[in-house]
Amino acid sequence: MDERLNIKENLQLILSTLPEKPGVYQYFDKEGKIIYVGKAKNLKKRVSSYFTKKHDSPKVSVLVKQIINLKYIVVDTEEDALLLENNLIKEHQPRYNILLKDDKTYPWLCITKEPFPRVFKTRKIFKNGARYFGPFSSLATLHVLLSFIGEIYPLRTCKLNLSDENIKSGKFKVCLQYHIHKCKGPCEGLQSEEEYLQMISEVEEIANGNVNAISTYLQNQMSALAAELKFEEAQIIKEKYDAIERYKSKSIVITANLDDYDVFAYDEDDKSAYINILRISKGSIIQGYTIEYTKRLDEPKEEILAMAIVELRTKLKSKTKQLLVPFLPDLELANVTFSIPSRGDKKKLLDLSMQNVREYKLEKLKQAEKLNPDHRMMRILNTLQKDLKMSNLPMHIECFDNSNIQGTNPVAACVVFKKAKPAKKDYRHFNIKTVEGPNDFASMEEVVYRRYRRMLDEGTPLPQLVVIDGGKGQLGMAMSALRQLDIPARITVIGIAKRLEEIYFPEDPIPLYLDKNSESLKLIQQLRDEAHRFGITHHRNRRSKAQVSSELDSIAGIGEKSKKELLTHFKSVKRLRLASNDEIAEIVGSKRASIIYKHFHPDLSL
Structure with missing residues (x-):
């Protein structure tokens, strides 16, 4: 008790001396390990709030109980605080901090630092003076760029040491690339380094997204050569110019009137936050990239977006002054303007960024479900449980459907889904025994009673959810059967009406309308359709058998x-x-x- 009192007194002493300046704070546990890193515009107000108010989030309350000591670092601006916070989180990976998912495997375009530099893709970055452009969230995009560069620039692909001494000594011989006009043979001194570096300079401009600048440069060069009557040289430049124009036509051009923008979109689920950036230069999208954060303390989306903006702009070396965002982040950047577009070309850009972030989120979900198929099943069943306000997860679902044509050979079908998938060995057919003529209501009561009377007698576990193919009438008769068995409280029962896909609950005249794209409705529809198919098949077989029997028996x-x-x-x-x-x-x-x-x-x- 005395130890805890001393800890509290020590923390109060630190809190009383905190400056009212921007900075980063670190919380430590009893083992001296950093468990949380945060940034603040005002250190005193931000840090004190952890210890002076009641927290709505249970996770924050647990964090505060584990804080034994704290330290802080003062910085000049909020942007500096964000950068420092990012670096400390990456270095220490505190238990309670939002965590950036590892993105080391994304590819980059590399231009080496050596005589006659090489251009290639890589997933590793070395501090060797090489220049790196990216990262590229899509390998296909980088391949298109490299293919385009290779089409118009005959750059070397070998790893030879093309020093001036080696070239002059005649150490190397030209290879196949030279003979198929993919390289100009600098290894034998057939191309000057000055000419080669001019190509590299143009490649850098293209990698930076300045395709229009290269296009204009080539157009001017082509006109100058033509004016000097150097038509063969002008034709070579024209081929490059045409290739760049074809490349530009494949890229997404928004409008020539747009300035340079960084566009950010945000989406999240219970565990992660996803942020996409689209970089716009001269009206064209020159780069798109998405990152994912794992949430730990129910962080506000404004804080997460602020962290992502600093992370992405630093990673992509962006100096753009205009940022389009879905909502204002908890961030102020010097000479940078935030805006939330509501219409026009800027809104289209924001929508496109949101489409990209949702595609990324969906792709991650698909990958997770491939690795763990039960993940999708649990997600669907959790959604269904929530939509139908069930107390238990519907791991076992049954659906009933009646079938009769012009009142002949009435039958019913019961299909069974376990873990959201058909359990066909548990399907059952019922020939109607106690009902005369075409009476769907009475038939439904009979088959539901027979089904669950037998399950009770045999001690078989009852389903958590029963779906009745029909509206309020059939649902009411199914509930009548369950009341006779004294089990309506043990099972959730719903009816689905075909016309508008309305979901009915017992004793509730107002139907539930689920979104037509919801996984809950799709699962219920699958149950209904499977019961209908199974029932119709049995009905046809029974009619056919009856017709055959009556013909030959006579x-x-x-x-x-x-x-x-x-x-x-x-x-x-x-x-x-x-x-x-x-x-x-x-x-x-x-x-x-x-x-x-x-x-x-x-x-x-x-």
Whole structure:
């Protein structure tokens, strides 16, 4: 008790001396380990709030109880605080901090620092003087860029040490790339370093997104050569110019009137936050990138977006002064303007960024579900439980459907889904026994009663959810059957009406309308459709069997064995009727064949 009192007194002493300046604070546990790093515009107000007010978030309350000591670092601006906070989080990875998912595997475009630099893709960054452009969130995008560069610039791909001394000594010989015009042979001194570095300079401009500048430069160069009557050289430049124009046509151009922007979109779920950036230069999208943060303390989205903006602009070396955002982040940047567009081209850009962040989120979800198929099942069932306000997770669901055509051969079907998937071995058919004529309501009451009477007698676990294919009438009769068995409180029962896909609950006249794209509705529809298919199949089989039986049973002297042999061979009564006496005789003999043929052709003599 005394130890805890001393800790509290020590913290209060530190709090009383905190400056009212921007900075970063660090919380330590009893083992001296950093458990949380935060930034603040005003250190005194921000840090004191942890210890002087009651927190709504249980996670924050748990954090505060573990704080034994704290330290802080004062900085000049809020932007500096964000950068320092980012660096400390990456270095120490505190338990309670939002955590940036590892993105080391994203590819970059590398231009080496050596005589006659090489250009290639890489996933590793070394501090060797090379220049790196990226990262590229899509490998396909980088391949397109490299393919385009290779199309118009004959750069070397070898790893030879092309020092001036080696070239002059004749150490190297040109390779196949030279002979197919993919390289100009600098290894043999056939291309000057000055000319080669001019190509590298143009490649850098393209990698930075300044395609329009290169296009204008080539156009001017082409015109100058043409004016000097150097038409062959002008044609070579024209081919480069045309290639760049084709490349530009493949990129997304918003409008020539737009300035340079960084566009940010934000989306989240319970565990993660996703932020996308689109970089716009001269009206074109030159780069798109998405990052993911793992949330730890129910951080406000304004703080997460602020952290992501600093992270992404630092990573992509962006100096753009105009930022388009879905909401204002908890951030102030010197000489930078934030705006929330509501219409026009800027709103379209924001919508496109949001589309990208949602695609990224969906792709991550698909990857997780491939690695763990139960993840998708639990997500769907949790959603269904929430939508239907169920007390238990619907791991076992059953659905009933009646089938009769013009009142004949009434049957019902019960299909069973376990863990959101069909359990076909548990499907059941019911022939209606106690109901005369086409009465769907009474038939539903009968089959529901029979199904759960048997499950109770056998001690089989009951389902958590029962779906009735029909509206309030069928639902009411199903509930009547469950009340007779004294089990309505143990099962959630709903009805689904076909016309508007309305979901009905017992004793509630107002239906529930689920979003047509919701996974809950899709699962209920799948149950309903499967029950209908299963019921119809059984009904058709029963009608067919009844028709076959009545036709052949009426022929005196033809037993079950003969009927089976005839149907096995001819497949149907219709084909049997069209068969000749000799064809029938081959199956059941001439005596029985004569009887059968006369039955189908009473007016003909053999």
